[in-house]
Amino acid sequence: MIRNARPAIVAVTRRISAPQVRARAASTAVTSDGPSSSNLSVLREAETSYKERQQRKHDRVAAVNGDNKQEKRLLKPHVLSGRLTKLCEEGKLDEAVEMLKNMPLDAQNVSVWSTLVAHAGRQNRFQLAYQLHTEMKRRGIKPDMRAYATLMAAFTKVTDWSTRGKLLENAHKAYKNYVEYTDLVKSRNPNSPELSVIPINAYLTVLSKAGQWQQMFDVYNALDDDGPLSPGPITYTIMLKSFAARSQQQRGDDPDTQAARARNASDARLVWRQMVKRVENGADIVIDSQIVDAVVQALAHGRPADQVVAFDIIRDYVGLAKPGETAPHASVELSRVLLSDILWLCNVAKKHRLCIHWVQQIMERDPTLLDHGHMEHALAAFGQLGAMGSLTEAPRALQMLEWMLEQEVTGPHGQQIRPTLSTYTLVLVACWRGKDWDSTLRTFELMSGYRGEDFADGATGTPQMKQRSKGRNIMPDAAAMSCIVRAALASGEPEDMRQCVRIVRHFGLQKFISPADDADGWARPRNAQQFKKDTNFYAHKTASALVELIDELVPKKTDESPRLSAEEREWAAMRSEARNFLKTQKHHRPGPEATPALEEHPLGSEAGLAATDDAVAWERISREQKTSKPRSYLH
DNA sequence: ATAGGGTTAG
Numbered sequence: 323m324i325r326n327a328r329p330a331i332v333a334v335t336r337r338i339s340a341p342q343v344r345a346r347a348a349s350t351a352v353t354s355d356g357p358s359s360s361n362l363s364v365l366r367e368a369e370t371s372y373k374e375r376q377q378r379k380h381d382r383v384a385a386v387n388g389d390n391k392q393e394k395r396l397l398k399p400h401v402l403s404g405r406l407t408k409l410c411e412e413g414k415l416d417e418a419v420e421m422l423k424n425m426p427l428d429a430q431n432v433s434v435w436s437t438l439v440a441h442a443g444r445q446n447r448f449q450l451a452y453q454l455h456t457e458m459k460r461r462g463i464k465p466d467m468r469a470y471a472t473l474m475a476a477f478t479k480v481t482d483w484s485t486r487g488k489l490l491e492n493a494h495k496a497y498k499n500y501v502e503y504t505d506l507v508k509s510r511n512p513n514s515p516e517l518s519v520i521p522i523n524a525y526l527t528v529l530s531k532a533g534q535w536q537q538m539f540d541v542y543n544a545l546d547d548d549g550p551l552s553p554g555p556i557t558y559t560i561m562l563k564s565f566a567a568r569s570q571q572q573r574g575d576d577p578d579t580q581a582a583r584a585r586n587a588s589d590a591r592l593v594w595r596q597m598v599k600r601v602e603n604g605a606d607i608v609i610d611s612q613i614v615d616a617v618v619q620a621l622a623h624g625r626p627a628d629q630v631v632a633f634d635i636i637r638d639y640v641g642l643a644k645p646g647e648t649a650p651h652a653s654v655e656l657s658r659v660l661l662s663d664i665l666w667l668c669n670v671a672k673k674h675r676l677c678i679h680w681v682q683q684i685m686e687r688d689p690t691l692l693d694h695g696h697m698e699h700a701l702a703a704f705g706q707l708g709a710m711g712s713l714t715e716a717p718r719a720l721q722m723l724e725w726m727l728e729q730e731v732t733g734p735h736g737q738q739i740r741p742t743l744s745t746y747t748l749v750l751v752a753c754w755r756g757k758d759w760d761s762t763l764r765t766f767e768l769m770s771g772y773r774g775e776d777f778a779d780g781a782t783g784t785p786q787m788k789q790r791s792k793g794r795n796i797m798p799d800a801a802a803m804s805c806i807v808r809a810a811l812a813s814g815e816p817e818d819m820r821q822c823v824r825i826v827r828h829f830g831l832q833k834f835i836s837p838a839d840d841a842d843g844w845a846r847p848r849n850a851q852q853f854k855k856d857t858n859f860y861a862h863k864t865a866s867a868l869v870e871l872i873d874e875l876v877p878k879k880t881d882e883s884p885r886l887s888a889e890e891r892e893w894a895a896m897r898s899e900a901r902n903f904l905k906t907q908k909h910h911r912p913g914p915e916a917t918p919a920l921e922e923h924p925l926g927s928e929a930g931l932a933a934t935d936d937a938v939a940w941e942r943i944s945r946e947q948k949t950s951k952p953r954s955y956l957h
Numbered sequence: 958a959t960a961g962g963g964t965t966a967g
Binding site: 436440467468470471472474475478518519520521522523524525526527554555556557558559560563566570573574575612613615616619622623657659662663666669670695702916917918919920 | 958959960961962963965966967
């Protein structure tokens with residue numbers, strides 16, 4: 323579908339620079355629908371609604387003057403509206419509909435009908451919402467802008483359009499009608515408050531969710547260049563987000579996907595350019611964190627040149643710059659969501675040091691902005707650097723984790739910064755990549771509440787877990803444990819390996835190689851089947867690393883081998899258990915396609931090597947800047 | 958009455 327849509331998008335985007343062509347397209351859309359007589363009737367309808375408003379005004383005046391003879395005879399629309407709302411809130415939407423249909427026309431008006439349309443939408447009765455809209459028109463009541471806005475808003479709540487072809491047709495019809503309405507209003511008063519881009523924004527949302535990209539672009543291109551029917555900040559957000567959504571729908575790394583993502587990114591750059599131009603020409607558009615967020619998301623999956631544009635935007639609007647670069651004054655407030663996406667962009671673009679740099683900058687400048695999600699981007703960056711061969715990242719990751727724990731206690735938003743299982747897992751990945759057993763063990767202590775020394779040589783008694791308040795004793799799952807075991811193996815120290823095997827034994831190997839355990843305090847499947855696949859991967863990793871580990875510790879059995887100690891016999895039994903798992907699960911052994919992203923080896927990739935080469939210069943610049951402008955961001 | 962995560966990676 324996307325491939326089909328593409329050539330047309332190219333055609334449309336070319337059209338953008340030729341306004342006269344666009345104007346023609348717009349006028350065609352209006353007149354192609356029917357004879358001009360229907361336009362005349364709509365015009366009369368617009369007159370009617372004007373008269374209605376006058377009548378309402380008159381009624382209000384009459385009521386104030388105590389002239390309520392009329393009021394006794396008929397129910398005022400706003401009173402009726404109140405009753406209908408009450409019924410709807412009691413879950414009696416259908417009763418409300420019947421009541422309205424049976425009311426005398428005097429009591430009905432466009433607002434009352436819109437009230438019911440809104441309620442139908444809120445209860446996901448989308449077809450009913452549209453039926454009410456047409457029923458209203460059938461009774462000679464003309465929809466106004468708010469009626470269209472209400473109807474379209476109801477349609478935006480549809481989550482799955484794939485099975486709702488009829489409803490989508492109705493949405494198209496409603497949009498067409500709204501365009502006809504705006505053309506009429508515009509010809510009478512170009513500044514009428516009845517002209518608003520709101521219903522169109524909602525329609526664009528519908529088209530985006532329904533996957534009708536081409537139609538979406540057409541609608542966008544048909545908008546005015548300025549005035550009330552030109553794109554607003556929300557219009558731009560919707561457009562940019564929809565490019566990002568398209569890129570995210572594309573999976574894989576094949577050339578088709580890359581090309582589609584590159585096209586989405588260049589569409590995003592085009593829309594962004596158009597918006598900036600309008601801002602420069604004085605349009606009333608404030609570029610805020612949501613728009614910047616949308617464009618960052620849309621560019622993140624593009625080519626490196628697109629990512630560079632994203633970093634430029636971040637520098638120019640958010641004021642985040644690389645070390646050595648000066649950032650202009652920020653005009654966009656850095657929200658949590660925007661920050662999260664900026665850090666995500668860094669990692670997607672393999673700018674891992676930049677990710678860490680910005681997080682550290684904000685740790686000093688505005689620590690309460692940070693939540694554990696932000697920190698996890700930086701921790702993932704440490705792991706990626708470790709995967710590219712840097713061996714100094716583990717202690718830095720651990721240090722960041724300790725800062726989080728400190729913030730949880732001392733800061734005002736403990737819950738947000740508190741490390742979760744995924745936080746600890748990312749630290750453990752960095753520790754394993756750095757072959758750093760001490761940091762691994764410390765991380766294990768921090769997450770679980772156990773003491774490492776209880777597992778060391780010569781320790782006596784059962785290891786004790788220090789009970790903490792709820793949610794603060796977090797036990798490793800298969801992913802975390804696979805890192806712990808692989809870190810011990812990588813350290814090459816028998817002492818560390820023994821300590822590690824005792825940890826696994828304490829929990830029981832089954833915890834890590836059998837499907838999800840529901841015991842309290844233990845990790846549950848985070849979400850759905852993706853996680854199951856990863857669990858299987860990590861179960862295999864844990865088992866095979868453990869076999870290797872125990873092979874180092876317990877000699878293979880030969881005729882002369884000395885008698886094994888009780889503990890060694892236990893370990894040998896664990897090894898058998900692990901081997902047995904690997905043997906019986908052989909047919910489930912994860913292939914390369916099942917490799918979780920954290921496990922990927924960026925070594926060898928050109929971008930990865932470039933990032934590593936960069937590292938030395940990077941730290942120098944970073945250091946120099948720190949010494950020359952100490953804490954310059956603090957007030 | 959319009960945008961606004963928590964499954965952004967594979």
